[in-house]
Amino acid sequence: MLDRLQxxxxxxxxxxxxxxxxxxxxxxxxxxxxxxxxxGTKADPDRDRIEVDGKLLQTNxxxxxxxxxxxxTGVVCTCxxxxxxxxxxxxxxxxYRHVYPVGRLDYxxxxxxxxxxxxxxxxxxMHPRHHVAKTYEVWVKDIPSQQTLKQWQEGIILxxxxxxxxxxxxxxxxxxxxxxxxxxxxxxxxxxxxxGRNRQIxxxxxxxxxxxxxxxxxxxxxxxxxxLRVGAYRLxxxxxxxxxxxxxxxxxxxx
Numbered sequence: 001m002l003d004r005l006q007x008x009x010x011x012x013x014x015x016x017x018x019x020x021x022x023x024x025x026x027x028x029x030x031x032x033x034x035x036x037x038x039x040g041t042k043a044d045p046d047r048d049r050i051e052v053d054g055k056l057l058q059t060n061x062x063x064x065x066x067x068x069x070x071x072x073t074g075v076v077c078t079c080x081x082x083x084x085x086x087x088x089x090x091x092x093x094x095x096y097r098h099v100y101p102v103g104r105l106d107y108x109x110x111x112x113x114x115x116x117x118x119x120x121x122x123x124x125x126m127h128p129r130h131h132v133a134k135t136y137e138v139w140v141k142d143i144p145s146q147q148t149l150k151q152w153q154e155g156i157i158l159x160x161x162x163x164x165x166x167x168x169x170x171x172x173x174x175x176x177x178x179x180x181x182x183x184x185x186x187x188x189x190x191x192x193x194x195x196g197r198n199r200q201i202x203x204x205x206x207x208x209x210x211x212x213x214x215x216x217x218x219x220x221x222x223x224x225x226x227x228l229r230v231g232a233y234r235l236x237x238x239x240x241x242x243x244x245x246x247x248x249x250x251x252x253x254x255x
Contacts, residue, residue, distance in 0.1 A: 002042040010119025017123040064118040066236040070228045071113045077101045111217030112225050131194040135219040138189045140210040148208050167192035
């Protein structure tokens with residue numbers, strides 16, 4: 001059956017649909033010996049010879065894998081890095097090197113990251129309309145006032161667009177009581193976001209006058225790191241995968 005190339009690549013675990021589009025645009029896909037760079041191109045995976053980076057796409061869809069990783073700081077959320085930095089795939093054994101990260105955590109942030117080879121599932125989780133909630137533990141400089149917290153909760157203009165309402169609460173305050181110390185107090189916030197704009201927490205915190213000192217993602221929807229140590233991973237259960245998409249009837253995994 002004919003289908004769009006980006007959907008075929010996504011369904012076969014090559015990349016999320018969004019990333020698959022970039023793969024096509026960069027000329028890495030060939031169909032029946034012809035290089036394809038147009039996103040509207042359709043093919044039949046059962047009849048056409050589809051190659052990505054010179055590797056033939058298997059006729060049968062692969063077995064899907066879903067992992068939860070507790071990403072350390074100092075690791076990039078890509079499958080390879082031109083600068084030679086350590087990537088999230090370097091933390092996984094060889095049998096799982098075919099997965100890719102769903103979304104991003106920046107180099108200096110840590111915490112929950114889902115990796116999979118299921119492109120439809122990844123596309124679903126990353127689509128803005130689904131508003132998948134993510135919970136963060138964030139240390140910021142100084143002590144935000146109640147007015148500042150209210151601004152953050154209600155949304156502020158960031159790069160010309162209002163942020164969605166967020167749950168922001170103070171969890172802990174550390175004040176340096178040494179009289180001669182120049183170290184400022186710091187505050188640990190719990191922040192729950194239902195949108196994922198690039199470096200959003202760091203940018204909002206900076207705008208509000210409380211730069212981020214450390215950022216850790218504790219949970220993605222109902223999937224919590226719990227006791228998973230830094231740098232470790234585990235397989236998601238079938239129930240956890242179903243829970244992630246249970247509220248949306250258009251889920252690729254709904255019955």
